[in-house]
Amino acid sequence: MSGTEAIRVGPGFAAEFPGAAASAVEAAANLVRAANVLMDEIQRGRAPLAPLSPSAFEALAVLDGAGEPLPSHVIADRLLVSSASMTSLLDTLERRSLATRLPHPTDRRKILVDITDEGRRIVDEMLPIVHATATAAFRGLTQDERQLFIELLTKLRRQVSEMAAGEPTRPRARRKPRTA
Amino acid sequence: MSGTEAIRVGPGFAAEFPGAAASAVEAAANLVRAANVLMDEIQRGRAPLAPLSPSAFEALAVLDGAGEPLPSHVIADRLLVSSASMTSLLDTLERRSLATRLPHPTDRRKILVDITDEGRRIVDEMLPIVHATATAAFRGLTQDERQLFIELLTKLRRQVSEMAAGEPTRPRARRKPRTA
DNA sequence: TATTGTTATACTCTATAACTATA
DNA sequence: TATAGTTATAGAGTATAACAATA
Numbered sequence: 001m002s003g004t005e006a007i008r009v010g011p012g013f014a015a016e017f018p019g020a021a022a023s024a025v026e027a028a029a030n031l032v033r034a035a036n037v038l039m040d041e042i043q044r045g046r047a048p049l050a051p052l053s054p055s056a057f058e059a060l061a062v063l064d065g066a067g068e069p070l071p072s073h074v075i076a077d078r079l080l081v082s083s084a085s086m087t088s089l090l091d092t093l094e095r096r097s098l099a100t101r102l103p104h105p106t107d108r109r110k111i112l113v114d115i116t117d118e119g120r121r122i123v124d125e126m127l128p129i130v131h132a133t134a135t136a137a138f139r140g141l142t143q144d145e146r147q148l149f150i151e152l153l154t155k156l157r158r159q160v161s162e163m164a165a166g167e168p169t170r171p172r173a174r175r176k177p178r179t180a
Numbered sequence: 181m182s183g184t185e186a187i188r189v190g191p192g193f194a195a196e197f198p199g200a201a202a203s204a205v206e207a208a209a210n211l212v213r214a215a216n217v218l219m220d221e222i223q224r225g226r227a228p229l230a231p232l233s234p235s236a237f238e239a240l241a242v243l244d245g246a247g248e249p250l251p252s253h254v255i256a257d258r259l260l261v262s263s264a265s266m267t268s269l270l271d272t273l274e275r276r277s278l279a280t281r282l283p284h285p286t287d288r289r290k291i292l293v294d295i296t297d298e299g300r301r302i303v304d305e306m307l308p309i310v311h312a313t314a315t316a317a318f319r320g321l322t323q324d325e326r327q328l329f330i331e332l333l334t335k336l337r338r339q340v341s342e343m344a345a346g347e348p349t350r351p352r353a354r355r356k357p358r359t360a
Numbered sequence: 361t362a363t364t365g366t367t368a369t370a371c372t373c374t375a376t377a378a379c380t381a382t383a
Numbered sequence: 384t385a386t387a388g389t390t391a392t393a394g395a396g397t398a399t400a401a402c403a404a405t406a
C-alpha cells in the first residue's frame with residue numbers, strides 16, 4: 001500500500017531551484033524508481049533458477065539471441081559496460097560454465113564469446129519468466145499507452161544521448177539571483 | 181547516433197513466447213535502458229564535485245530535505261535498501277564526515293542519522309546540477325507529456341507493488357504447447 | 361516475540377590506469 | 384597510432400544469516 005503514489009517535489013521547489021522544471025525532476029524521479037522496482041521484481045522471478053546478476057543474465061540473453069559467438073566488445077556495447085567490467089563478467093560466466101572464450105579466427109586481438117549448453121538452458125528457462133513478469137507489470141496500460149510510453153522513453157533517451165556527447169549540464173545560477 | 185532508436189523485440193517473438201506481450205517487454209526494456217542512461221548522465225554531472233555513489237547522494241538528499249535527523253530505517257525505506265546495506269552506507273558517509281550517527285532519544289534500539297555541514301554543502305551544490313540535468317533531459321517533452329509520463333510510470337509501479345506482495349510471476353507455458 | 365541495527369562472509373560490479381598483443 | 388582485451392587496485396554495493404540489544 002505504501003509508495004504507490006507519484007513522486008512529487010515539495011511546494012518550495014520552484015523558489016529554491018529557479019532554473020529547474022518541477023515536472024522534469026518529478027518525471028526523472030518516477031522513471032528511476034519505476035525502473036528499479038520492475039528490475040527487482042524481474043530479479044525475484046528468475047533468482048530461484050540461478051543466482052545470476054542482471055549483467056550476467058543480459059549477457060547470456062544477448063548471446064542466446066545472437067545465435068552465434070560474439071566479440072567481447074559487442075556485448076560490452078550492448079550492456080553499456082567498460083571493457084574491464086566485461087572481462088570480470090566473462091570470468092564469472094566462465095567460472096560457472098555458462099559461457100566460454102574462443103579465439104577470434106581472423107583478428108587475434110579479439111576473442112569470441114560463446115554460450116554453453118548449460119548457459120542456454122538457464123537463459124531459456126529465465127526468458128519466459130522475465131517476459132511474463134513484464135507482461136504482468138504492464139497489464140494496466142493499453143496498447144496505445146504502451147506505444148506512447150515507448151515513444152516518450154525514446155525521445156528522452158535521444159535527448160540524453162545528445163547531452164552525453166557534450167559537456168555535463170550546469171545549472172544557470174548556483175544561488176538564488178537577487179531580484180533585478 | 182547509435183542507440184537512439186526504440187528497443188524492439190524480434191519478429192519471432194510472438195511465436196517463441198506465446199503468453200508474453202511484445203509491447204510490454206519492449207516497454208520494460210526501454211524503461212530500464214532510459215533510466216540507466218539518465219542516471220549515468222546525472223552521475224557524470226555531479227561526479228566532479230565529489231565521488232558520491234547514487235545511494236550516498238540519495239541518502240544525503242533525503243536528510244537534507246528532511247531538515248532533521250532521521251532514523252536509519254526511514255532512510256533505508258526511502259532508498260529501498262536492506263538494513264545491512266544501510267549500515268554499510270552509513271559507515272561510508274561517516275568515514276567521509278558527511279553524516280553522523282546520534283543516539284535516538286527515546287528508543288534505544290534506534291539511531292538517528294544527521295547530515296553534517298560538509299554533507300549539506302556538497303548536496304546543496306549537487307542538487308542544482310541534478311535538477312538542471314533532469315530539466316534538460318526532458319526538454320523534448322511537453323508539460324502534458326510529462327504529466328502523462330508520470331501517470332503511466334505510477335500506474336506501472338502500482339501494479340508491480342501488487343505483484344511484489346504475492347508469488348513471483350510464472351509463465352503460463354514453459355514450452356510451446358502442441359496444437360490441440 | 362518483534363524490531364532495530366550490527367557483524368561476518370562472500371560475491372558482484374564499478375572505475376581507473378597501466379599494460380600486452382595485435383592491427 | 385589505434386584497438387581489444389587483461390591485469391591490478393581499490394572501493395562500493397548486495398544478499399544472507401547470525402547476532403545483540405531493546406521494545
